[in-house]
Amino acid sequence: MTWEPRPVPEVNPETDRYWQAAASGELLVQECDDCGLVYHYPRSLCPDCFSEKVEWREASGRGEVYSYSTARTMSGWPEDDLPLVVAYVELDEGPRIMTNIDADPEDIAIGARVEVRFVDTEDEDVSIPVFVPANA
Amino acid sequence: MTEREPAYIAGAFEHPTREAPDKSTMQLHAEVAKGALADAGLSKDDVNGLFTAGVPEYQSGLSPLVIADYLGVDASYVDTTDYGGSSYIAHVGHAVSAIRDGKCDVALITLAGRPRSRGQATGSGAREIRTVQDSFERIYGATNITMYGMAAQRHMHEHGTTAEQLAEIRVAASQHAQYNDDAMFQDPVTVEDVVESRVVADPLHLLDCCVISDGGGALVLVSEDVRDDLDREAVEVLGHGEAPSHHDAGRIDITRTGAESSGERAFAEAGLGPADIDYASIYDSFTITVLEAIEDLGFCEKGEGGEFVEGGTLQAPDGDLPFNTDGGGLCSNHPANRGGMTKVIEAVRQLRGEANPEVQVDADVALAHGTGGSIATRHGAATVVLGGEGR
Numbered sequence: 001m002t003w004e005p006r007p008v009p010e011v012n013p014e015t016d017r018y019w020q021a022a023a024s025g026e027l028l029v030q031e032c033d034d035c036g037l038v039y040h041y042p043r044s045l046c047p048d049c050f051s052e053k054v055e056w057r058e059a060s061g062r063g064e065v066y067s068y069s070t071a072r073t074m075s076g077w078p079e080d081d082l083p084l085v086v087a088y089v090e091l092d093e094g095p096r097i098m099t100n101i102d103a104d105p106e107d108i109a110i111g112a113r114v115e116v117r118f119v120d121t122e123d124e125d126v127s128i129p130v131f132v133p134a135n136a
Numbered sequence: 137m138t139e140r141e142p143a144y145i146a147g148a149f150e151h152p153t154r155e156a157p158d159k160s161t162m163q164l165h166a167e168v169a170k171g172a173l174a175d176a177g178l179s180k181d182d183v184n185g186l187f188t189a190g191v192p193e194y195q196s197g198l199s200p201l202v203i204a205d206y207l208g209v210d211a212s213y214v215d216t217t218d219y220g221g222s223s224y225i226a227h228v229g230h231a232v233s234a235i236r237d238g239k240c241d242v243a244l245i246t247l248a249g250r251p252r253s254r255g256q257a258t259g260s261g262a263r264e265i266r267t268v269q270d271s272f273e274r275i276y277g278a279t280n281i282t283m284y285g286m287a288a289q290r291h292m293h294e295h296g297t298t299a300e301q302l303a304e305i306r307v308a309a310s311q312h313a314q315y316n317d318d319a320m321f322q323d324p325v326t327v328e329d330v331v332e333s334r335v336v337a338d339p340l341h342l343l344d345c346c347v348i349s350d351g352g353g354a355l356v357l358v359s360e361d362v363r364d365d366l367d368r369e370a371v372e373v374l375g376h377g378e379a380p381s382h383h384d385a386g387r388i389d390i391t392r393t394g395a396e397s398s399g400e401r402a403f404a405e406a407g408l409g410p411a412d413i414d415y416a417s418i419y420d421s422f423t424i425t426v427l428e429a430i431e432d433l434g435f436c437e438k439g440e441g442g443e444f445v446e447g448g449t450l451q452a453p454d455g456d457l458p459f460n461t462d463g464g465g466l467c468s469n470h471p472a473n474r475g476g477m478t479k480v481i482e483a484v485r486q487l488r489g490e491a492n493p494e495v496q497v498d499a500d501v502a503l504a505h506g507t508g509g510s511i512a513t514r515h516g517a518a519t520v521v522l523g524g525e526g527r
Contacts, residue, residue: 006275006277007262007264007265007274007275008265008275009265009271009272009275010265010268010270010271011271012268014268015268015271037385038386039385039386040272040385040386041268041269041272041383041385041386043268047384047385048385066290066390067286067287067289067290067293067390067512068286068289068338069281069282069283069284069285069286069288069289069337069338069339069340070285070335070337070338071260071277071279071281071282071285071336071337072334072335072336072337072338073260073336074260074261074262074277074279075257075260075261075262076257076261076262076263077262077277081277084277086276086277086278086279086282086283086285086286086337087286088286088388088390088512091386094386094387095385095386095387096386096387096388097272097386098272098273098276098278098513099276100276100277105338110289110290110293111293128275128276130276
């Protein structure tokens with residue numbers, strides 16, 4: 001899988017910790033102290049109970065494929081980065097997060113176990129979590 | 137049944153073009169507005185309600201002002217609800233409310249765009265980072281078709297839905313499109329044609345995807361008093377419902393859509409149910425969009441959509457649920473990448489007996505349903521139930 005020149009995420013005060021953690025090899029989720037919801041994407045208020053007592057928590061980086069689709073063509077994307085597997089991975093902590101799976105599309109199935117890897121971007125402070133088959 | 141003051145669709149017009157290299161988008165807005173007003177027997181100066189999702193290619197919140205200025209409309213009520221292709225179906229409901237409240241009595245809804253002439257890769261194009269969510273999606277190359285591809289993959293996994301069943305939806309649309317001289321693709325296709333067309337994003341093939349077309353459409357809604365003065369068959373808006381549906385903090389179920397809520401609300405307002413629907417216009421950006429909507433609107437149980445669409449269920453005039461008799465977005469038209477408008481227009485044609493004769497259904501009650509944005513992440517859903525004068 002190549003990376004550059006893919007789009008780089010926009011980092012804002014609510015999300016910079018997520019991206020910086022990724023740059024140091026940690027996948028973060030957020031958890032509400034009041035209602036216990038573990039959620040994604042990061043945001044400053046719990047989307048279930050609106051509590052502001054939300055904490056960052058390091059995820060295990062493991063989960064399973066919830067669904068996936070392999071893009072065979074995509075305009076505005078590097079040719080040598082296709083086909084590209086876009087997927088939802090359900091983290092062991094609960095949330096389903098959109099990502100890529102860096103594997104031969106033939107080797108991917110719904111329910112398969114996967115684990116996180118981090119890919120650098122043009123911005124050295126920002127890395128992107130992607131997934132690979134577990135124990136690969 | 138509602139006892140509120142009724143409101144009616146008195147004018148509907150679909151631009152016949154599918155490719156407009158020599159026209160401006162604003163010109164198309166004006167042409168469809170003129171067409172719908174002529175259809176109703178009204179003039180521009182009668183319009184006092186303006187409903188528009190603007191000019192999608194400009195993405196400007198000020199575009200309603202651009203449209204009002206270009207058309208020279210003096211509006212006492214403006215609604216610019218924009219959540220993609222479902223907007224125009226939402227506008228029908230919003231116009232009904234405005235008319236009932238006496239805020240306007242002739243409401244104009246327009247849509248126009250030129251994505252084909254602009255060479256836009258609508259389904260398979262990478263998108264810019266614009267919203268906070270894009271930073272967690274678009275960076276992965278999540279395009280419209282990979283989103284819908286993921287929905288289809290999961291639906292197949294959970295329910296055993298097959299590519300051949302999805303193909304039945306395209307087949308039905310293509311059977312209808314052969315009678316529509318304006319349709320972009322008029323040749324009927326088979327299930328084999330669909331599943332043997334190239335895969336764009338697994339498990340969706342090229343023929344699981346809608347057309348990219350220039351053009352537009354417009355609707356005119358009126359109060360009962362205005363309708364009584366018109367020499368034109370009008371269609372009553374019996375019920376309307378809408379709903380956003382979203383990622384739900386990571387708990388999203390991509391086999392379900394906002395149609396579950398929007399449909400329930402529209403049916404409740406109409407005092408009717410799925411069994412009462414004689415004809416359905418269902419937004420068909422992709423075949424899976426239709427399959428999930430059919431289930432979520434209650435035409436069959438969740439997971440049974442694949443079996444439901446087999447055997448010609450969707451084919452007019454004899455299927456149990458004739459749908460998209462103009463050929464829909466899959467074969468005929470998807471102006472401005474927003475299919476909601478044409479869904480309402482074909483439902484109006486069916487209720488007035490003005491559909492192409494080979495696919496005209498004996499319809500007293502019709503449904504039009506739209507999806508905007510993208511299922512499998514965030515989307516809008518809007519549904520209307522419409523009644524003809526014969527009911």
